[in-house]
Amino acid sequence: MDKRPIIALDFPNREAITKFLQHFPEKESLYVKVGMELFYQEGPTIVTWLKSCGHDVFLDLKLHDIPNTVESAMRGLAKLGVAMTNVHAAGGVRMMSSALKGLEEGTVEGKRPVLIAVTQLTSTSEDEMQHDQGIDRSLENSVLHYAKMAEKSGLDGVVCSALEATAIKKQTSDDFVCLTPGIRPLGAAVGDQKRVVTPEGARALGASYIVVGRPITKADNPYQAYQEIKQEWNGEI
Numbered sequence: 001m002d003k004r005p006i007i008a009l010d011f012p013n014r015e016a017i018t019k020f021l022q023h024f025p026e027k028e029s030l031y032v033k034v035g036m037e038l039f040y041q042e043g044p045t046i047v048t049w050l051k052s053c054g055h056d057v058f059l060d061l062k063l064h065d066i067p068n069t070v071e072s073a074m075r076g077l078a079k080l081g082v083a084m085t086n087v088h089a090a091g092g093v094r095m096m097s098s099a100l101k102g103l104e105e106g107t108v109e110g111k112r113p114v115l116i117a118v119t120q121l122t123s124t125s126e127d128e129m130q131h132d133q134g135i136d137r138s139l140e141n142s143v144l145h146y147a148k149m150a151e152k153s154g155l156d157g158v159v160c161s162a163l164e165a166t167a168i169k170k171q172t173s174d175d176f177v178c179l180t181p182g183i184r185p186l187g188a189a190v191g192d193q194k195r196v197v198t199p200e201g202a203r204a205l206g207a208s209y210i211v212v213g214r215p216i217t218k219a220d221n222p223y224q225a226y227q228e229i230k231q232e233w234n235g236e237i
C-alpha cells in the first residue's frame with residue numbers, strides 16, 4: 001500500500017498542470033497519474049518533466065491491441081522510467097504476457113515498472129456490462145476472471161473497484177496489486193463513476209492504491225482536499 005493517493009492529472013496540457021501543482025508545496029513528492037488526455041497532447045516529455053520535478057508517475061494508457069503491437073509499445077514505454085503502467089485484461093493472456101515481455105526487455109536501468117491490467121472500468125455497472133459486453137455473469141465474477149488471467153500472465157495486479165479488492169486478494173495473493181479508482185469522499189459528486197468507495201472504505205477493503213481525480217483537481221483548495229483524502233486513506237481521521 002502506498003500512503004499517497006495517486007492524483008489523476010486529467011488536464012489538457014503542461015500549462016494546466018503547472019497551474020494545478022502550484023497549490024502543492026514545491027518539495028512534496030506526489031504520485032501522479034498521466035492518462036490519455038494528457039499523454040496524447042503532450043507526449044512522452046510530460047512524463048520526463050514530472051519525474052524531474054520529483055514525482056512518481058503511473059502511466060495509464062490501458063493498452064489493448066494484438067500481442068506483437070503491445071509488446072513493442074511496452075518496450076518503448078519502459079524507457080520512460082514510470083513507476084507503473086497498464087493494459088486491458090480483455091486483450092487476453094497472450095497479450096498480457098507479451099506486454100510483460102516488452103516491459104522487461106525495455107527496462108534499461110532500475111526497476112521494471114509495475115504492470116497491472118484493467119478488469120472492468122469503475123464507470124461500468126453490472127447491468128451495463130451484461131448488456132453492452134454480452135457477459136452473462138455477475139460483475140464481481142467477471143472482475144475475478146480477469147484478475148486470475150492477469151495473475152496467470154505474470155502481471156503484478158489489476159485495476160478494479162475497491163468493492164472487489166477483498167475477493168481478488170483472497171483468490172490471488174495479498175501481494176497482488178489492487179489499484180482502485182472510483183474513489184469518492186462522502187458527499188463528493190460521483191460523476192460518471194458507478195462503483196465508488198470512500199478512501200476509508202478502500203483501505204478497509206484491502207486496496208493497494210487509490211486513484212483520485214476530480215475530488216482533488218476540481219476542489220476549491222486542491223491541497224486541502226488531497227490532505228484530507230490522504231489522511232482518510234491512511235486511517236488518520
Ligand SMILES: O=c1ccn([C@@H]2O[C@H](COP(=O)(O)O)[C@@H](O)[C@H]2O)c(=O)[nH]1
Pocket residue numbers: 008010035118120121122123159160181182183191193211212213214215
Ligand atoms: O476503471 C478505471 C480505470 C481508470 N480510471 C481513471 O481514474 C481516474 C479517476 O478519476 P476521477 O475524476 O476520480 O473519477 C480517471 O483518470 C480515469 O481515467 C477510472 O476511473 N476507472
